[in-house]
Amino acid sequence: MSALTLHSYWRSSAAYRVRIALNLKGLAYDQVTHDLRAGAQRAPAYRALAPQSLVPALEAGDFVLTQSPAILEWIEEGWPQPPLLPANAQDRAIVRAMAALIGCDIHPLNNLRVLRALKRDFGADQAVLDQWAGRWIADGFAALEILVARHGRGFAFGDRPGLADCYLVPQLYSAERFNVDLSPFPTLVAAVERARPLDAFAAAHPSAQPDADPPY
Known part of the structure; x- marks a missing residue:
């Protein structure tokens, strides 16, 4: 699996929830931060990765995923242990x-x-x-x-x-x-x-x- 890079902002709730999930799974990741107050998320290079210009976005090689619910489900499916969801x-x-x-x-x-x-x-x-x-x-x-x-x-x-x-x-x-x-x-x-x-x-x-x- 390619290295993971999380595009984040320290006070973003959506990015915060992804950080928790990655940590619970014991997954190493790099962070690239974007100051939302300064509009850094609207830079062309980031918009090319995340067309909504929102955080978080998660990169795994050539694969880029946005929207924290989708990211969390992808993490759960890719690394089932320890589980984030119940068995039932x-x-x-x-x-x-x-x-x-x-x-x-x-x-x-x-x-x-x-x-x-x-x-x-x-x-x-x-x-x-x-x-x-x-x-x-x-x-x-x-x-x-x-x-x-x-x-x-x-x-x-x-x-x-x-x-x-x-x-x-x-x-x-x-x-x-x-x-x-x-x-x-x-x-x-x-x-x-x-x-x-x-x-x-x-x-x-x-x-x-x-x-x-x-x-x-």
Whole structure:
């Protein structure tokens, strides 16, 4: 298998979830970072790899894959152990639904390009942006709290980290950035607090990335 190169940005939730998955699989990879704040993702050379000019993108030789759900599924199929998905088909469907709740219904509404559009086109200040992001995060987390309470046994699903945690941990990081009140979601917080100290998650944390802003 060709060497893996992840095109990333330290604070991208979608790139964060891919880093977690690669680490859980024990896969070595290089990173090429693109500062989304400066528009580096729109450079012609990167657009040739990723036509949407979004991160993440994963290169494996001549093969380039975009969109984090597709990347995660490809990683799971190519390196089945340790598994990110349960063995049972019904359980796999539940995990994918939990991931989609975050990836489709929460995250797209609080990513950088949406927040910039709200600020640029509608004059939203930071307080309004926090309120906007918090509304959709809280709505999604309310449903996810029920699902994790129902299906989790220490982690988001079951008793070991997997695909659902790859989505949940970055999204809770975003919730903290937007000052969302997490007290209504104790099960989610507990699952994240259990995952975060693990090496695969700690190494994927935004603050551990080569392009992270220096601490204040």
